[in-house]
Amino acid sequence: MAPLSSYFAFPEWLNMLTAFLIGIGFGFALEQAGFSSSRKLAGMFYGYDTTVIKVFFTAAIVALIGSQFLSYFGLLNLNQVYVNEFYVTASIVGGVIMGAGFIMGGFCPGTGLCAMSIGKIDAMAFVAGGFAGAFLFTETYPLIEGMANARYKGPVKINESLGLSPGLFTLILVAAAVAMFWIAELAEKKFARPEITNDLK
Amino acid sequence: MKRSYMNPYLAGILLGIVLLTAMVVSGRGLGASGGYKYCVVSIVGAVDPPHVENSEYYSKYFENGKKPLTNWLTLEIFGVVAGGFISGAVSGRLKLKVEKSPKISVTRRLIFAFLGGVLFVYGGQLARGCTSGAALSGMAVLSLAGFVTMIAIFGSAYVFAWIFRKNWI
Numbered sequence: 001m002a003p004l005s006s007y008f009a010f011p012e013w014l015n016m017l018t019a020f021l022i023g024i025g026f027g028f029a030l031e032q033a034g035f036s037s038s039r040k041l042a043g044m045f046y047g048y049d050t051t052v053i054k055v056f057f058t059a060a061i062v063a064l065i066g067s068q069f070l071s072y073f074g075l076l077n078l079n080q081v082y083v084n085e086f087y088v089t090a091s092i093v094g095g096v097i098m099g100a101g102f103i104m105g106g107f108c109p110g111t112g113l114c115a116m117s118i119g120k121i122d123a124m125a126f127v128a129g130g131f132a133g134a135f136l137f138t139e140t141y142p143l144i145e146g147m148a149n150a151r152y153k154g155p156v157k158i159n160e161s162l163g164l165s166p167g168l169f170t171l172i173l174v175a176a177a178v179a180m181f182w183i184a185e186l187a188e189k190k191f192a193r194p195e196i197t198n199d200l201k
Numbered sequence: 202m203k204r205s206y207m208n209p210y211l212a213g214i215l216l217g218i219v220l221l222t223a224m225v226v227s228g229r230g231l232g233a234s235g236g237y238k239y240c241v242v243s244i245v246g247a248v249d250p251p252h253v254e255n256s257e258y259y260s261k262y263f264e265n266g267k268k269p270l271t272n273w274l275t276l277e278i279f280g281v282v283a284g285g286f287i288s289g290a291v292s293g294r295l296k297l298k299v300e301k302s303p304k305i306s307v308t309r310r311l312i313f314a315f316l317g318g319v320l321f322v323y324g325g326q327l328a329r330g331c332t333s334g335a336a337l338s339g340m341a342v343l344s345l346a347g348f349v350t351m352i353a354i355f356g357s358a359y360v361f362a363w364i365f366r367k368n369w370i
Contacts, residue, residue, distance in 0.1 A: 016273070051209045058214055076224070081228050091353065
């Protein structure tokens with residue numbers, strides 16, 4: 001029966017209300033995780049704080065397993081859940097540009113908004129830059145249109161391209177995540193920087 | 202009283218439940234960079250309507266009387282700001298400050314933060330999603346694009362981290 005918005009044909013106002021409420025949950029979870037702190041986020045890339053990978057992979061796995069079970073019991077029609085379209089060139093080039101933005105800015109677009117909301121002035125600069133970046137993108141889109149749409153593959157699923165069932169791929173991903181969590185815990189000890197992490201508590 | 206952050210695995214479960222809720226209720230994942238775009242498109246639409254009409258890219262956001270401000274992602278990012286504020290308020294973390302390494306100046310931090318914002322949202326638009334819309338939500342629906350974008354972001358960030366290490370450590 002789910003997604004509920006299509007099953008019950010939500011009117012516009014209800015879609016907007018649910019979007020706002022889901023956003024509140026999103027911002028609350030990000031802030032509680034400590035993602036309102038750029039030095040905590042950056043710790044992921046210097047090893048002194050690996051909260052990012054723990055939160056990120058735990059969240060992806062919870063949503064993945066949850067949606068697989070709901071689909072198995074016929075409660076969620078996964079064919080009606082949006083699957084990202086794969087533009088090979090744009091995904092890689094865009095990803096690398098985002099990697100640079102992450103290290104220079106110390107936030108991603110979601111965590112930047114969340115940090116701004118609790119008064120981080122550096123996050124306000126990041127969000128202002130984000131608006132400038134969105135403007136720059138829309139203005140330069142005609143110039144990069146060819147690259148942006150190159151090598152389009154459609155909404156491909158990773159398990160299908162590997163020839164695995166969704167359940168088996170999920171199991172492999174969970175095992176990989178547990179291994180990464182273990183490495184992350186070791187890294188925090190090896191690359192510990194108490195002079196930074198004590199500031200962040 | 203300032204309270205400590207939530208255990209990362211517990212926070213991950215909470216975030217995962219929010220993402221699952223979005224999938225079950227709205228049939229989609231979370232997002233952020235798209236919300237920036239809808240805000241900008243709607244500002245440009247208000248300030249310079251002829252520019253929007255003549256641009257193939259802008260005009261599609263106003264087709265059939267659509268308004269970019271009443272969009273799922275726009276409302277969701279307004280919610281992110283409200284939710285972050287609520288969390289900061291209950292945990293005693295509301296404070297105006299520039300967070301930075303003591304080794305760099307405030308100006309340097311703010312310039313880099315601004316440039317990082319420009320690049321992140323630009324790259325996010327190109328890849329059709331950022332860390333939330335492509336990487337996190339994409340992985341939850343087993344999207345190949347999500348996994349590739351996630352590896353491109355985190356993989357390249359380790360290279361850039363070495364280049365810009367003086368800003369952080």
